[in-house]
């Protein structure tokens with residue numbers, strides 16, 4: 165087993181179903197401390213199990229370069245999604261079969277974190293400041309995770325110049341894709357109140373369903389935008405409509421519906437909430453909204469070029485700069501500095517028999533080393 169696989173092995177052996185605390189962070193600290201990193205760990209959340217207040221651990225580690233040097237940050241998460249059933253080998257007993265290392269988190273994203281640690285070892289301290297922004301709550305509520313780490317950095321006047329998130333962004337081969345942005349995500353609940361009554365006496369009732377149907381028809385017909393150079397068009401999907409009326413002679417008193425919008429940087433969560441609210445109110449409806457993430461974009465430029473050059477040198481591939489897929493913690497880190505995501509092949513993430521190619525771990529570590537060195541050397 166190569167050095168990076170060995171590190172990944174140690175991380176996978178520490179079970180860390182989201183939200184993660186304790187052991188896996190002990191392992192991470194034991195890797196970073198000998199490399200000269202000052203490791204800060206803290207827990208957040210009141211501890212109530214099964215709620216978004218369940219305890220979460222976060223780790224910020226920093227190795228300072230010479231005064232005035234640039235600061236490059238690696239970011240990621242040590243929590244994993246539950247393993248589920250049907251694994252060939254135990255999900256938290258990593259096993260090498262053929263050229264692959266199997267275990268929960270092998271690609272999402274303990275393998276990448278192992279590659280970061282090995283990379284940090286190969287970046288000389290006088291090249292600049294290197295840090296690790298590592299949470300135990302990315303796959304869960306993400307309430308006390310990376311956002312708490314950002315607060316920690318702000319409170320301590322720590323400001324990276326560039327940040328690389330190691331999510332598994334590659335599709336078919338290591339190096340074929342990086343994520344320079346992500347769409348935003350919001351859910352909006354709709355409700356129309358009517359007046360219930362007997363179907364034979366409709367003049368004494370007010371059926372909310374036709375009004376809800378009009379609202380949903382208008383929402384479904386919306387063209388939010390045509391897409392941009394870097395983003396596909398924003399999309400609204402109707403997820404649910406329910407009235408819950410089992411009777412054959414009753415006009416119901418309420419209709420509810422729920423829509424999801426995945427949106428690009430032509431919008432904000434708030435501007436979309438306003439748009440939907442205006443349509444709903446025109447038909448006597450009301451709305452409630454939760455914004456899960458705003459879109460972000462690090463436009464192609466210096467940072468994406470640094471990554472592309474490092475990927476090309478190792479793999480011969482030109483990584484496609486993409487904004488596809490779901491949300492990630494980059495949605496929070498974007499507030500700190502330019503952020504791009506690059507990591508392993510995502511084919512087996514969140515699946516049983518999650519596995520990473522041993523040679524990809526080594527290659528990823530060399531790519532991360534080259535990115536960190538170039539990022540620290542940049543103007």
Ligand SMILES: [Zn+2]
Pocket residue numbers: 241272273302331332
């Ligand atoms: Zn992940």
